[in-house]
Amino acid sequence: MSPSAAISPPFTTLRSIPHSLPLFSTTLPLQRTHLNNIAIKNSTVFTCLASSVGIQESSSQVGLFSNCKQSGVLHFVKYHGLGNDFILVDNQGSAEPKLSPEQAVKLCDRNFGIGADGVIFALPGINGTDYTMRIFNSDGSEPEMCGNGVRCFARFITELENLQGRQRFTIHTGAGLIVPEIQEDGKVRVDMGEPILKSSDVPTSIPPNKDQSVVKAKLDVDGVAWNVTCVSMGNPHCITFSSEKTEDLVVDELNLADIGPKFEHHAVFPARTNTEFVQVISPTHLKMRVWERGAGATLACGTGACATVVAAVLESRASRSCTVDLPGGPLDIEWNAEDNHVYMTGPAEVVFYGSVPL
Numbered sequence: 001m002s003p004s005a006a007i008s009p010p011f012t013t014l015r016s017i018p019h020s021l022p023l024f025s026t027t028l029p030l031q032r033t034h035l036n037n038i039a040i041k042n043s044t045v046f047t048c049l050a051s052s053v054g055i056q057e058s059s060s061q062v063g064l065f066s067n068c069k070q071s072g073v074l075h076f077v078k079y080h081g082l083g084n085d086f087i088l089v090d091n092q093g094s095a096e097p098k099l100s101p102e103q104a105v106k107l108c109d110r111n112f113g114i115g116a117d118g119v120i121f122a123l124p125g126i127n128g129t130d131y132t133m134r135i136f137n138s139d140g141s142e143p144e145m146c147g148n149g150v151r152c153f154a155r156f157i158t159e160l161e162n163l164q165g166r167q168r169f170t171i172h173t174g175a176g177l178i179v180p181e182i183q184e185d186g187k188v189r190v191d192m193g194e195p196i197l198k199s200s201d202v203p204t205s206i207p208p209n210k211d212q213s214v215v216k217a218k219l220d221v222d223g224v225a226w227n228v229t230c231v232s233m234g235n236p237h238c239i240t241f242s243s244e245k246t247e248d249l250v251v252d253e254l255n256l257a258d259i260g261p262k263f264e265h266h267a268v269f270p271a272r273t274n275t276e277f278v279q280v281i282s283p284t285h286l287k288m289r290v291w292e293r294g295a296g297a298t299l300a301c302g303t304g305a306c307a308t309v310v311a312a313v314l315e316s317r318a319s320r321s322c323t324v325d326l327p328g329g330p331l332d333i334e335w336n337a338e339d340n341h342v343y344m345t346g347p348a349e350v351v352f353y354g355s356v357p358l
């Protein structure tokens with residue numbers, strides 16, 4: 001049985017927040033009481049939601065859901081970063097995610113679930129960091145990092161902690177230490193760390209052609225020779241600007257759903273790969289479409305935008321500071337020459353608050 005067939009509608013949207021609302025609205029602090037108040041008002045709705053996604057979590061809030069036949073409730077907040085959307089879960093009470101990968105798949109389903117590109121868990125920090133971020137892709141796989149997700153994560157923490165103004169957090173991820181900083185204008189600037197270029201660490205089995213890296217190397221995908229550069233931002237990326245058929249890609253012309261999976265599952269990527277198809281508008285302006293490992297075509301990919309600028313610099317196509325246009329909007333990316341770190345700046349927005357009956 002497919003994941004989506006195994007469940008019936010498991011959630012209700014308790015309150016929608018217009019995109020135009022400021023994220024720092026003091027009238028909308030994300031606190032348990034806030035969520036519970038909303039839930040109480042909608043308790044009859046919960047009564048009707050007899051099916052669950054099978055989450056075995058007991059909730060200290062059960063009394064507040066006395067009309068609900070379920071034994072608990074999972075509160076979440078839906079966020080997006082340029083249309084790359086995530087279910088954010090406060091997981092500070094435990095070092096392990098509250099949901100299994102299978103449950104995440106069900107919640108991410110856009111017809112039978114909440115709908116998202118992934119589920120992100122805010123866990124206690126380790127190694128002296130403020131927090132740990134873990135994420136499941138919509139296919140249930142667990143990537144090391146997520147750029148748009150970490151911006152949403154930072155906004156989620158400010159709402160959980162009811163913080164205002166500039167904030168900086170240290171986040172432990174599968175890609176190491178990541179440091180998002182919320183700016184006065186509400187955008188989030190993230191120190192994404194150093195790109196990994198050594199081919200075996202990306203990982204890819206394409207033979208290195210520049211030092212230990214793969215830069216503008218030929219890769220046969222579906223009978224076409226593509227020129228690819230491979231970069232890891234903690235998670236693997238394959239970036240292409242051209243193929244033997246097209247010297248400069250026109251990304252709107254690509255059949256992403258056809259070609260994307262062929263890159264993702266290519267034998268030269270033992271951990272699969274995210275793939276960025278890139279058009280150079282100018283040396284400081286790139287346009288990119290992405291096929292994400294474990295999530296397919298998404299409206300934006302933060303790690304992908306970072307990897308794209310690194311690849312563009314390595315191929316001498318662009319400068320170290322670029323705007324990358326994604327289907328969901330632009331990201332500003334800088335690959336800093338002094339510290340070798342990549343910095344990403346972009347928005348993160350609340351979509352709605354909700355709860356899933358358990």
Ligand SMILES: N[C@@H](CCC[C@H](N)C(=O)O)C(=O)O
Nearest residue numbers: 143146147148235301302303
């Ligand atoms: N959309 C994310 C990347 C999420 C992880 C990716 N699908 C993977 O499996 O590596 C981003 O904004 O970076």
